[in-house]
Amino acid sequence: MNGLTFDIAHLLAGGLVLVSFMMLYQDRLFALINVFALHAIVLALSVAWQAYIQDAHHLYVTAAIALVFKAIVIPVGLHRIIQRLGIHRDVETAVGIGTTMLAGIGLVTLSMVLMLRVTPEADPLAREDLAFALSIILLGLLVMVTRRNAVSQVVGFMSLENGLVLAATGAKGMPLVVEISVAFSILIAFIVIGVFLFRIRERFDSVDVGALDDYRGEHR
Amino acid sequence: MTAFSLDAVAAILLIPVFAAALLAALPKYRISAGVNVAASLLTLLAALSLLVTDRPQPGQYLLVDDLNIVFIVLNTFVGFTTSVFSASYIAHELESGRLTVPNLRFYHAMYQVMMFGMNLAFVSNNIGLMWVAVELATLTTVLMVGIYRTHEALEAAWKYFILGSVGIALALFGTILVYMAAQPVVGEGTNAMVWTVLIAHAARFDPALLNVAFIFLLLGYGTKVGLAPLHAWLPDAHAEGPTPISAVLSGLLLNVALYAVLRFKLLLAASPEAIAPGPLMITMGLTSLVFAAFMLYRRRDIKRLFAYSSIEHMGIIVFAFGIGGPLANFAGLLHMVMHSLTKSAIFFTVGHIAQVKGTQNIAEIRGLTETHPALGWALVIGVVAIAGLPPLGIFMSEFLVVSSTFARHPLLAMPLVFGILLAFGALLLRLTGVAFGEPRGSTAPAEASYIPMYSHLALVFAAGIYLPPPLVTWFQHVASILG
Numbered sequence: 001m002n003g004l005t006f007d008i009a010h011l012l013a014g015g016l017v018l019v020s021f022m023m024l025y026q027d028r029l030f031a032l033i034n035v036f037a038l039h040a041i042v043l044a045l046s047v048a049w050q051a052y053i054q055d056a057h058h059l060y061v062t063a064a065i066a067l068v069f070k071a072i073v074i075p076v077g078l079h080r081i082i083q084r085l086g087i088h089r090d091v092e093t094a095v096g097i098g099t100t101m102l103a104g105i106g107l108v109t110l111s112m113v114l115m116l117r118v119t120p121e122a123d124p125l126a127r128e129d130l131a132f133a134l135s136i137i138l139l140g141l142l143v144m145v146t147r148r149n150a151v152s153q154v155v156g157f158m159s160l161e162n163g164l165v166l167a168a169t170g171a172k173g174m175p176l177v178v179e180i181s182v183a184f185s186i187l188i189a190f191i192v193i194g195v196f197l198f199r200i201r202e203r204f205d206s207v208d209v210g211a212l213d214d215y216r217g218e219h220r
Numbered sequence: 221m222t223a224f225s226l227d228a229v230a231a232i233l234l235i236p237v238f239a240a241a242l243l244a245a246l247p248k249y250r251i252s253a254g255v256n257v258a259a260s261l262l263t264l265l266a267a268l269s270l271l272v273t274d275r276p277q278p279g280q281y282l283l284v285d286d287l288n289i290v291f292i293v294l295n296t297f298v299g300f301t302t303s304v305f306s307a308s309y310i311a312h313e314l315e316s317g318r319l320t321v322p323n324l325r326f327y328h329a330m331y332q333v334m335m336f337g338m339n340l341a342f343v344s345n346n347i348g349l350m351w352v353a354v355e356l357a358t359l360t361t362v363l364m365v366g367i368y369r370t371h372e373a374l375e376a377a378w379k380y381f382i383l384g385s386v387g388i389a390l391a392l393f394g395t396i397l398v399y400m401a402a403q404p405v406v407g408e409g410t411n412a413m414v415w416t417v418l419i420a421h422a423a424r425f426d427p428a429l430l431n432v433a434f435i436f437l438l439l440g441y442g443t444k445v446g447l448a449p450l451h452a453w454l455p456d457a458h459a460e461g462p463t464p465i466s467a468v469l470s471g472l473l474l475n476v477a478l479y480a481v482l483r484f485k486l487l488l489a490a491s492p493e494a495i496a497p498g499p500l501m502i503t504m505g506l507t508s509l510v511f512a513a514f515m516l517y518r519r520r521d522i523k524r525l526f527a528y529s530s531i532e533h534m535g536i537i538v539f540a541f542g543i544g545g546p547l548a549n550f551a552g553l554l555h556m557v558m559h560s561l562t563k564s565a566i567f568f569t570v571g572h573i574a575q576v577k578g579t580q581n582i583a584e585i586r587g588l589t590e591t592h593p594a595l596g597w598a599l600v601i602g603v604v605a606i607a608g609l610p611p612l613g614i615f616m617s618e619f620l621v622v623s624s625t626f627a628r629h630p631l632l633a634m635p636l637v638f639g640i641l642l643a644f645g646a647l648l649l650r651l652t653g654v655a656f657g658e659p660r661g662s663t664a665p666a667e668a669s670y671i672p673m674y675s676h677l678a679l680v681f682a683a684g685i686y687l688p689p690p691l692v693t694w695f696q697h698v699a700s701i702l703g
Contacts, residue, residue, distance in 0.1 A: 118428035122400060130400065137393060141386065153382060160389055167396045173408025174399050176348040180392065183352055187359065187385065194381070 005053045009125055012046035013132040013166060017108065020139040020159055024104050025097045029082050029151060033075050036155045040070035043162045050169045059169055062181045066165065069185050070158065077192055078151060087149065095146045107138040129170025136163030154191050161188070228273060229282055231266035232292065232339045235259055240332035249314065249324045253307040256328050260300040263335065267296040278416045283345030286698050291479050292342045294557055298471045298564050299335050301672040305568045306331070306464035308669040312575045313462070323367060327462070334360040334468070341476050347395050348413045350483075351388070354476060358384045358444065361473060365461035376456035383443060383453040391440025391480070397433035398487070401425040415483065422490035430487070430494045437484045438500060444477030446531045447538060448508040458527035459580065463571030466523055470530040471564035475556060478534070482541060482702065489703050501542030502632065508535030509639035516646035521580045522570055525650060526563065529606055532643050533559045539636065540621045541702065543628060549699035551620030558613040558680055559606075565676035566602040569595055572668040577661040582650060587659030592666050598673050600655050605680050607647040608640060613683035 019039045026032040044067035051059030095103075111134035119127045140160025144153050161184050168177045239259030246252040270292065275284045284292075310327070313319040319327070337357030344350040362384065366377030395413075402412040405424045411417050422430075443450040458466045485497045512532035519525040537559065540552030573588065573595055574580045588596030605612040618640060625633040 114432065118432050119400070119426070121404070121426060122429075126400065130397075134393070137389065144382075144386070150378070157382070157385055157389075160386075164389055164392050164396070167393060171396050171400050172403065173412075174396065174403075175410040175413055176346075176352075179352070180348065183355060187355070190359065191381065191385070194378070 005049075006125055009046070009049055009053065010128060012042060012049055013129055013170075015042050016046060016162065016166060017132050017135050017139070020136050020143075020163075021101070021104055023143055023155070023159060024100050024139065024146075027097070029087065029149065030079065032152055032155055033078050033082075036159060037071045037075040039159055039162055040066050040075075043165060044071060046166060047169050054172060056173070058178050061178050062165060062169065065181050065185055066162070070162070070188075074158070074188065074192060078155075081192070081195060082151060087151070094148050100142065100146050104139055104142055107142060108135040111135045111138055123172065126170045126172060130167055133163045133167035133170065136160070136166065139163075150195055154188075154195060157191070158188055228266050228269045229276060229284060229343055232263055232270075232296070232343065233336060235263045235266065236332040236336035236339065240329045240336065243332060244325065244329040246328075247321070247325065249310070249321055249328075252325065252328045253310065256331060257300070257303045257307060259332060260296070260303040260335065263339070264296040264300045267292045278345050278414075280410055280414055281346050281349055282343050283416060284343060286694075287482070287701055288342045288479065290553065290557070290695075290698055291475060292339065294560055295338055295342060295472050295475070296335075298560055299338075299468065301676060302464050302467050302471070302564060302568075303331070305467070305571070305669055305672040306462075308667065309462070309464055309571050309575070312667065316575070318368060319462075327364060327367060330360045330364050331464075334364070338472055338476050342479060345415050346410070346413050347398060347415060347418070347483075350415075350480060351392055351395050354391070354441070354444065354480060355388050357473060357476060358388065361457070361461075361465060361469060364465045365457045367462060368460070370460070372456075373460040376453075376460035380453040380457040383450070387440050387443030387450070389440070390436050390443075394433045394436030394440055394484075397429055397436065398484070401429040401433060415487075418487055419490055422487050423492060425491055425494075427491055427493035427495075430491055434484055434488050434494075434497055435500070438481060438497075438504070441477045441480045441484075442504060445474055445481065445534050445538065446508070447504045447534065448511040448531065451508065451512075451531050454531060455524045455527040458530070459521050459523040463523070463567055463574065466527070467564040467567035467571075470527070470567065471560040474530065474534055475560060478537065478556065481538070485541065486701075486703065498542045498544050501538050503542075505535045505537070505539030505542055506632070506635050506639070508532065509539065510535075510635060510642070513639045513642035513646065516643055517649075519650075520582055522574065522582050522585065522654070523567070523580055525582065525647075526566055526570065526606075529643065529647065530559075530563055532639070533563070533606070536618065536621060536636075536640070540624075543621075543625055543632075544703060545624065545628065546696065546699050547624040547627075548621065549702040550695055551617050551624055553695050553699060553702075554683075555614065555617035555621060558617050558683060561676045562602060562605045562612075562614060562680050565673045565680070566599070566606060568669075568673040568676075569598045569602055572666050573599065576664060576666045579661070582654060584661055585654050586657035586661065587655070589655050591659045591661075591663045594670055595666055595668060596655050598670070598677065600651065601677050601681075602673070603647050603651045603655075605677065605684075607644045609644075611681070611684045613680040616684050616687075 019042055022035050026035055044063045047059055047063040112131050115131035115134050137160050140156050143156030147153055165181055168174055243252050334357055337353050341350050341353035344353055362377050362381045365380055366373050399412050402418055405421050406412040406417055446454040488494050488497045508531050512528045515528045537552050537556050540548045577585050605614050608614050608618045625636055
């Protein structure tokens with residue numbers, strides 16, 4: 001493999017991990033969504049680069065979906081939802097930023113150690129993509145568990161899904177990648193519509209045991 | 221003959237699709253309930269025809285083999301009886317105003333889409349396609365769990381949605397890793413996702429990559445099986461959705477995810493240097509069993525009670541498959557079938573009981589055998605069966621699980637027996653009040669359909685007394701495939 005093509009792919013995938021980190025310390029919803037849009041743009045570039053170096057034209061479709069749907073349509077939609085629900089001022093991290101960042105570093109280390117160790121024989125590009133992808137997935141999970149707000153949970157899930165798309169495009173010649181990215185887009189559209197229609201503001205986990213009993217039918 | 225059985229596979233998939241399109245267009249709910257039953261019956265017949273005809277050659281996308289045919293027949297059978305139950309259940313929901321006619325149109329169409337998703341997951345020979353099918357089945361059940369639009373129902377649906385999505389995301393990552401492991405051996409492209417090709421070459425796959433893949437797949441699909449500690453969605457989804465959906469969730473959807481886990485377990489077992497999948501499954505199974513058994517004691521909602529019982533039984537089943545070997549696999553398979561039949565029968569009964577009494581609160585449901593003998597005794601038989609008392613089918617399968625564990629790993633049998641006895645106590649404790657206590661609440665006669673619940677219970681009873689030899693040989697054969 002040519003050194004430059006490899007470096008660019010490496011740069012874009014690494015950039016994606018960096019943007020995931022940026023999500024961890026956003027404490028305003030609008031800022032979080034803007035960072036997510038950036039995440040989607042970097043993903044689109046990365047997928048398009050993979051399409052170019054693997055000479056796999058169908059991957060351009062996945063890149064286009066990432067660019068149009070995830071970087072433009074969804075963020076614009078979420079902006080509107082937040083304004084309608086009147087939650088744009090909310091500061092909603094459940095865990096301190098320092099702790100979250102440390103946990104994030106731990107997760108990235110974990111995925112690097114794990115993936116690089118188990119894939120010594122794989123194609124170096126696919127191997128690093130996989131390690132980066134696992135980092136992004138774990139960071140996405142971290143965003144989901146450290147936020148109280150339903151919208152930011154959705155953002156966490158979408159960044160997690162970006163990691164999956166990166167892994168799928170990195171696996172050379174994998175079939176069904178386009179189909180899977182379309183399926184995921186539909187899933188996300190469902191989630192976003194659900195949030196909007198049912199005005200789900202918060203995730204339903206609560207440390208308040210009384211509230212918990214109430215909707216579990218324990219004291220009906 | 222080959223052409224005919226190919227048609228049977230196509231029929232299993234196409235009947236639900238066409239029925240869904242038709243049901244989405246039909247405005248009258250009585251007709252659509254009938255169409256729903258008819259379509260489910262046709263699908264069941266198509267599935268049964270697979271038993272007698274020659275099987276089609278496995279293609280790149282579809283496959284019928286000895287393993288999945290058990291699941292397909294069970295799936296279509298319970299799908300059919302649930303549609304019969306659903307017809308009488310929803311008529312009452314419409315009267316009481318909890319559902320509207322447009323809701324029902326949506327509900328019926330989604331029911332068939334869900335059947336399509338589950339059938340597709342079973343017959344798919346492609347791990348990517350299987351993943352898409354499981355996702356489809358999950359999405360449709362999410363929509364149906366939230367159909368009452370109450371705060372609790374939406375919350376349950378949301379929780380199910382988020383946890384389920386994380387589950388399928390992890391499963392997809394596992395699937396990608398399996399592809400990565402297969403790609404150097406099998407070559408690029410669709411072939412590296414075809415299950416029959418994978419299993420033939422699994423011995424040469426990179427074992428380390430397969431190990432990591434299996435962990436992700438077990439966590440991902442395990443979320444859907446309802447294994448502790450990933451079970452949090454399950455009780456809410458069962459309690460807040462319509463009861464026919466609780467029945468198919470417990471009876472069928474958990475099996476779909478279990479089937480996916482089993483397929484990948486086989487793949488791992490075929491690779492000599494990979495870790496043994498058994499201990500992981502045993503640990504998760506035992507955790508689920510003991511955890512759910514404790515949770516059974518403090519339940520006040522009757523559907524939630526049986527949802528925890530489903531976690532308990534899925535724990536036993538995963539444990540049995542984790543132990544492995546012909547006897548434990550046989551026991552696990554039998555237990556899975558018995559649990560599906562019994563649990564859906566219980567939910568059919570509980571659905572009608574909750575409608576008659578107007579509540580799901582256990583404390584307000586008392587003395588059912590006096591006020592509604594047919595429902596009350598169905599519940600008694602169902603709970604006695606699910607608690608594992610002889611002579612019913614679950615006693616036999618649980619006995620087989622326990623005895624095969626004693627034979628091979630006596631120490632593991634202790635927590636297993638402890639969990640089973642604990643759950644047994646909780647269920648009988650609740651049952652005595654509900655069935656035999658001082659009558660309380662409405663005594664209005666129930667407009668119930670008794671055929672689905674009693675036919676399931678009769679099957680479970682018959683299986684406890686006598687298993688026909690052809691069935692035994694069939695299950696033994698499947699158990700030997702499972703290794």
